[in-house]
Amino acid sequence: MTAAPGPAPEPQLRILLVEDDPGDALLVTELLADTGLRSTLTWHKTLGEARSELAAQAFDCVLLDLHLPDASGPAGVSAVQDAAPDTAVIVLTGLAESQAGAGAMAAGAQDYLVKGKVEPELLQRAVRYAVQRKQAERAAAALQAGALRAEENSRLERGLLPRPLLATEAVTATSRYIPGRERALLGGDFLDVVQTGDGLVHAVIGDASGHGPDAAALGVCLRVAWRALTLGGHRGPDLLRLLERILVAERAQPDLFATCTLLTLDLSARTATLHLAGHHEPLLTADGVTGPLEAEHGIALGIMPDLAHWPPTTFALPAGGSLTLYTDGLVEGHAGGDGERLGPDGLLTLIGQVSPADPGAQLDRLITRIRDLDADRHTDDLAVLRLDWSTP
Numbered sequence: 057m058t059a060a061p062g063p064a065p066e067p068q069l070r071i072l073l074v075e076d077d078p079g080d081a082l083l084v085t086e087l088l089a090d091t092g093l094r095s096t097l098t099w100h101k102t103l104g105e106a107r108s109e110l111a112a113q114a115f116d117c118v119l120l121d122l123h124l125p126d127a128s129g130p131a132g133v134s135a136v137q138d139a140a141p142d143t144a145v146i147v148l149t150g151l152a153e154s155q156a157g158a159g160a161m162a163a164g165a166q167d168y169l170v171k172g173k174v175e176p177e178l179l180q181r182a183v184r185y186a187v188q189r190k191q192a193e194r195a196a197a198a199l200q201a202g203a204l205r206a207e208e209n210s211r212l213e214r215g216l217l218p219r220p221l222l223a224t225e226a227v228t229a230t231s232r233y234i235p236g237r238e239r240a241l242l243g244g245d246f247l248d249v250v251q252t253g254d255g256l257v258h259a260v261i262g263d264a265s266g267h268g269p270d271a272a273a274l275g276v277c278l279r280v281a282w283r284a285l286t287l288g289g290h291r292g293p294d295l296l297r298l299l300e301r302i303l304v305a306e307r308a309q310p311d312l313f314a315t316c317t318l319l320t321l322d323l324s325a326r327t328a329t330l331h332l333a334g335h336h337e338p339l340l341t342a343d344g345v346t347g348p349l350e351a352e353h354g355i356a357l358g359i360m361p362d363l364a365h366w367p368p369t370t371f372a373l374p375a376g377g378s379l380t381l382y383t384d385g386l387v388e389g390h391a392g393g394d395g396e397r398l399g400p401d402g403l404l405t406l407i408g409q410v411s412p413a414d415p416g417a418q419l420d421r422l423i424t425r426i427r428d429l430d431a432d433r434h435t436d437d438l439a440v441l442r443l444d445w446s447t448p
Contacts, residue, residue, distance in 0.1 A: 091180035130163035144190035243437030244271030262316030313358035385438035389430030
């Protein structure tokens with residue numbers, strides 16, 4: 057019969073003693089030996105020596121005398137915290153310094169001990185609790201920082217994924233957005249849909265180069281600018297030139313750029329106008345058949361400021377159908393174990409394999425299939441915007 061495993065041994069604590077009195081240092085060493093704690097003790101006489109030691113290796117706890125040749129009082133606690141912010145600090149005070157320990161704790165120490173009144177059991181408890189309190193402080197700080205980041209990311213996410221501004225029921229907009237980085241809430245992709253007073257429906261999808269908050273902030277800026285400029289009456293190349301000027305002014309590095317697609321639907325005339333700035337052609341679905349549109353191309357925003365040209369492509373709309381706009385994260389992932397990329401042709405194949413359903417469910421099935429094939433090997437952001445319409 058196999059015996060049950062015993063409790064795991066306690067981790068060995070690394071303790072740094074900063075004490076200029078050899079007699080007091082010897083007393084602490086003997087007390088620590090009597091505590092039964094699994095520990096190693098390193099002794100230095102000055103704060104300067106201790107700071108060098110803290111820079112060279114990590115410690116779980118610092119036992120700090122409040123009166124050193126080169127530091128005195130709470131200033132020593134602050135200096136240790138600056139050198140090792142994740143290390144617990146216990147200050148050592150004299151018998152006549154009842155207020156000094158409280159002041160040191162106010163400065164950030166986890167506990168204080170009065171010299172001459174320390175027993176092994178008290179030292180053991182103080183060290184253990186100080187280390188645990190410091191760990192709890194670090195965990196609480198990490199949770200708070202995570203919550204703040206989540207709030208900031210959520211605000212950026214709302215800027216990247218606005219509600220469509222549509223006054224007609226003849227057009228529906230369905231979108232999906234998946235950041236490429238694990239646990240991230242946002243990326244550099246952006247999309248939007250608005251309807252202007254003349255009845256035209258306008259859509260944009262774009263991809264600011266890079267990843268993370270800088271790319272997301274630039275994407276939000278371009279998305280908000282697009283909506284304001286579109287509602288203000290700007291169209292086509294004029295609108296793209298203004299977006300490019302904003303990108304150049306707002307980008308954090310001079311090599312950042314953005315690709316985008318502008319689309320305008322005129323349902324009364326059953327036509328659509330397309331402008332591509334370094335972006336993929338949308339996919340048109342009509343009568344159960346999906347294929348890419350043949351369109352003129354222009355270069356991405358920010359690559360050749362004031363010199364770029366974005367020719368329009370106008371095409372007829374069927375009475376009912378859909379247009380799917382997407383960023384390259386949808387097609388640049390792997391298509392299987394051989395390392396081959398999915399690409400636009402692979403995307404069309406997968407669309408043909410996805411059973412018809414409502415637009416949201418179909419996009420969900422398609423993206424799930426794409427991500428399964430990629431098996432988390434590709435890290436780019438992924439955004440899809442689908443516009444469905446029907447006319448009398």
